[in-house]
Amino acid sequence: MIFGGADRLSLLAFASCVSLGKAATLLTGGTVIGWDTSANSLDVIRNGSVLVENDTITAVFSGSYNGTLPVDLEVVDTTNDIISPGFIDTHRHSWQTAFKTLGSNTTLMRYFERYGTDSPANTFFTPEDVYIGQLVGLYEALNGGVTTILDYPHCTWSAAHAMAALNATFESGVRTEFAYYFQDYANFTVEGQIDLFRDLVNDARFDSSPTKLGISYDGFASTNRKQTRTILDLAIEKNVSVVSTHANGGVYGAPNFPEVLHEFDFLNQSIPIVFAHASYHSATDAQLLRQYNHYISTTPESEMHYGHLHPNSHLIMDQAALGIDTHFTFSSDILTQARLWLQSVRKIFYREVVDRRQLPAENPMSVNQAFLLATRSGALALRRSDIGILAPGAKADLLVWNGRAPSVLGWTDPIAAIMLHANVGDIKHVMINGEFKKRDWQLTVPGYTALQDRFLESARKIQDHWREMPLPVTEGEADNGVAFEKPMMADIERGDGTGYGPLFV
Template sequence: MPLVLRNTSILITDDRITTIFDSSNPSDVPIPDSTERVSVQGKIVSPGFVDTHKHGWQTAFKTIASNTTLAEYFVRYGEFSQANTVFTPEDIYLGQLVGIYEALNAGVTSILDHAHSTFSRETSGASLNASMDGGVRMWWCYAFHDISNGFEVGDQIEDFRELKKDERLGESTVEGGIAYDGFSTAAKEEVQSIIDLATTSNISALTTHFLGGPWFFANSPKLLHDLDFLNTSFPIVFSHSSFISSEDASLLRQTNQYISTTPESEMHYSHDHPTTHFIQDQAALGVDTHFTYSADIVTQARLWLQSTRLGLFRQTVNRWKIPKNSPMSVNQAFLLATRAGGLALRRPDVGVIQVGAKADIVVFDGSSPNMLGWTDPVAAVILHSNVGDVEHVLVNGEWRKKDRQLVLKEGLNMSKDEVEGKFLESAKRIQEVWMQTPLPDWKWDRPPGGIHSGLNLIV
């Protein structure tokens, strides 16, 4: 369970935590004269939150998909929609950047981005540039997909190899990875080419969508195990894993791979997650498509905690019995939002506050009306806080939010107002295109983009 330290100070040197000490005896710790001192008396200091599944480029769709479903998403908003021809590189850059700012504002300091805005060399480069300019810690996973605009998987592989040569990847908080959903559907030759690319490219992570049950995206741990591609030197994160089997769960434990459950997404879109709570020991949290709902991980932790409680309570009360104990604790939810995210990415120095860890830190105002009176800081954060309580955010030892104001990364050639102005112009143009596009007529019985389920659509 999380260790709670009171009356404690943290010394940060460069990008790491170097000392944690009792505030009543500061003289015992050598502190350089140039050190910036920040009072956090009465506040809650938390590890930064880790989002292990996100599509950052889609910010411009905000509020126009409030009632969408997963089936509609694929043909209207996803990578196989008209987005792959309508979005310009500047649209991708601005959406990715503003999406990062929304996350940082909420205390999300690390993101695994399933970057499926790889519609061309220009859009993939724009996405990577925005990720670097945003100042968040990111595993930027280039998506390989069979899209209809002529930019084929072979072209994408060449593009990925060129982007991996970018020297900034070794100097920034952004690391390169791979996103691929074709393990269960693509030709064997294509699947093998992605496996070969992953094993020879020194990637930091690989991610894939896995739903199971009635859904397509059957990229299960069992399938990757059968491909001899589960016990890898890099982390593989299975997004959603809604209908994960006991065999899948066992394989995850054997190979130390993780799932990313995205509670609000799985409720919003109709994925569901009836068995995911059985694998919480190999799970972390994600947001998914932030344009449709919340972008903060605390909300995801809260929803997951309460929905898991409800589901398990329901099993008892449906038998006309009275539950005695709560089946899930706030401590478990907090760990899913922080440390588990770091472990999912095989980074024990992320999502924690300890000596040697990366200085990714969030400070909550403990005296806001909804927080006043707290005793248990974990319960306060998980059950009572909101984004407005996030006062300060550090990523890699640098301010990204201070005194409730975003701090843009040094060297960005635009001000915050300029970024917002350009983004609003981009979003307005894109939303007008989508508002003029008729809704799908649902005459297809297979999903788009070569992803086949063999199931009829039920509405």
């Protein structure tokens, strides 16, 4: 059938109305972990419902709705279930998925040599390897309830590699701050990357997806101040969504801390800055974070795994959110990070009392605080008031947890149920931007099995290559002049053996 001008406009208007109607979803009958904007606090709503229209939450209520529900509304029964905001990850390298299980015992210095941006990955990974690793890595995060990610794609070895990571990010549908990584490479200098970045700013896909464009950069403490100034000016010129940097500190170097950035007169910009790790930040750094409202991204499992440790992180939690870091070495879900960090902080604060031979009178950190770190704090780090909460006007990024799962059966406090008892296998549904990305425990990814096969082909090639590479020798001094020292090793067997064992790769 062929339509003329007027008829065609009428049809388009009708199609638009139908689309809007079909885009409405009512999650009803569950327990909602909402947000009371007037009290600025969490609000648990029993027999609650969440109305989603297009990409936005338009109502959160208990009992019957006092308004007019949209036409063609899809009603999802969540009786006995828990509805929560999605988790926010403020630091991840999604492209590294193919390294899964290879780095289970690695240290940070071995990671730099073997798996990082200047490792053999620089020359061995093809753009296809980056694309498929990025895509399945983001789906892994989504499956675990992570709905927003600040992605740190330090795989920008060429324009093709950078575009592969970005294309996968768009395809995933995960709400992503894609923080383009700037570093000089032999065949792709920062100058060339800036030209590419200027083109990326005009990519129309940013207008129609939940992905935004930011910048990541690790050269603030280098001697190349001209390059740093150029990148910061670019961030200001293009008004990027975020700037992020690795602030390792201590014996690890990379002291990209607030004090260093303050020298460039950049902290006072409207652009949020996220300092990954920042375990060794100083009191002055803390003051600058609070003064200019910037955040650190604490990645608990990573910092334990690699040995960053947490000398100061527990002292700046009012300006901290949670992240994952290298998801190929450990858990990729924020729930695990929140749980680890909750108990770690409790241990730290308890010890201050017990070491004085006193008894703790209270528990020093609550499950509510851990939940907020995993959700709203990430939104605050990105200066977003429309994510990380369930409230009218917020983006429809939410999770539905099976309230009858064996792990939580008998719960009364939904926040405690999630933070201390649930596991990511209990997540029934994941919605991002008003669309179900996981439904009835299954990712809504067309052709996901074929996608897995495609990834496994890439991963086997990469893993075969890495398996043949000898481990770096960690003796003498590292490149930064700090001496290596072997730590006391765990011993779980009597006699000559320790039980440490080989990697079964």
